[in-house]
Amino acid sequence: MADSDKVFGGSIPKFYDTLMVPLIFQAYADDMAARVAAFSPGAVLETAAGSGVVTRALAPRLSAGARYVVTDLNQPMLDYAASRQGPDGRIEWQQADALRLPFEDASFDVVCCQFGAMFFPDRIAGYAEARRVLKPGGRLVFSVWDRIEDNAFADEVTNAVATVFPSDPPRFLARTPHGYHDIAQIRDDVSRAGFTDIVIDTRAEVSRAPSARDVATAYCQGTPLRNEIEARDASLLQLATDRAAEEIASRHGEGPVAGKIQAHVIVAAG
Template sequence: MTDCDQVFAGTIPRFYDTFMVPLIFETYAADLAALVAAAPPGAVLETAAGSGVVTRALAPKLGAGARYVVTDLNQPMLDYAASRQGPDSRIEWKQADALNLPFEAASFDAVCCQFGAMFFPDRVAGYAEARRVLRPGGRFIFNVWDRIEENVFANDVTDAVATVFPHDPPRFLARTPHGYHDVALIREELARAGFAGVQIETREKLSRANSARDVATAYCLGTPLRNEIEVRDASLLQHATDRAAEAIASRHGDGPVAGKIQAHVIVAAG
């Protein structure tokens, strides 16, 4: 992972929420919210909340007296998430590093994290922090993407953008979002962090968009892939987006498009 892999700033949060969230995140956010709410928690911590897609799905499922602390490393993303959520006295918004949480031990009944663990520089440390702030019997519920080959649009975009930079292809999507898919490694790292009970389910879903252009815009403008493109040649951002749109349209059609997505959903108990 490079430094720019974690930079969600500028217009990225807006493009991310407008295009990426409905494309691939909303359906898994509903799953995560249902898992968290299944054993009604009195206090929930969300890490790496991004633009707040899980927050919007989970908040309506929590009790009136629940405490819900929503955190992210990136203040611009957290600000965007808070603006989308609207007033809710149960929610506290706080910039925080998942590897160094500013909370007392045994403070929460559940910790949840949607597609954030892949970005942790030290995943065992991040998992250990989640376990530290959990109360006895609490659960750490999170998800990670499966390998990029099981996620059609991400793979299409990566291949298409590589043709624009053949000598130095941007590999953000394969390297980071889709770079942590080994189930045995996930189990091992959770065990090293002190989690004794781990359940992992691989869930396949269908990603849909109104057009190939929307998919290309989502990935090229709404993720740190944009940073990788601009570092190489900012003048080629539009060209790279066009090339991705053309590749998706040639494979999936000119109208509404659909492609397979796949992720691992993990429930860990201390």
């Protein structure tokens, strides 16, 4: 993973939340919130919370006395998430590294993480840290994207942007968000962290947007793909976005567009 893969600064948080969240994250956030709430947890830790889509979905489902600690490694994203959340005395916002959690052992009933594990430089260590802070009988609930070929828009954007930089194509989407999809590897990593009861559910959803332009802008300007493009030639960001929009429109039409997305949802205990 390149260093730029972890940089969610500048205008990225706003583009990410306003464009990427409704495009690909909301449906999985609602699903994760329902799964976590079903355990009736008294204390929840969310890691890699991003712009807060799971937080906004989960908080209303938790009990009045629940403790909800929301963390992210990236302070600009955490600040943006907090700004989007209404006043809620149950929520604590804290910058934290999921691989070195600043919490006592056995502090939480559930640790949840939506689409963050792909960014962990040591995933086994991240899962082990989650297990350390879980109470006996607690659960780790997390999700990762399936391979890029099963996620239509991400695949099409990657291929389109490559035409702008044919000698050095930006590969952020394939390398990181969609780079950790092998179920056997995921199960083995979680098992090596000490979990014994591991259930993996592969879920397909439909990604929808008002236009191909919205999709292209979301991916090219609302994710660290933007960092890769600008590192090569910042003046070509708009051209790369245009190429992506053209590719998506050619495949999905000029009006509202829809494409398949697919992810793995993992629930681990023990």
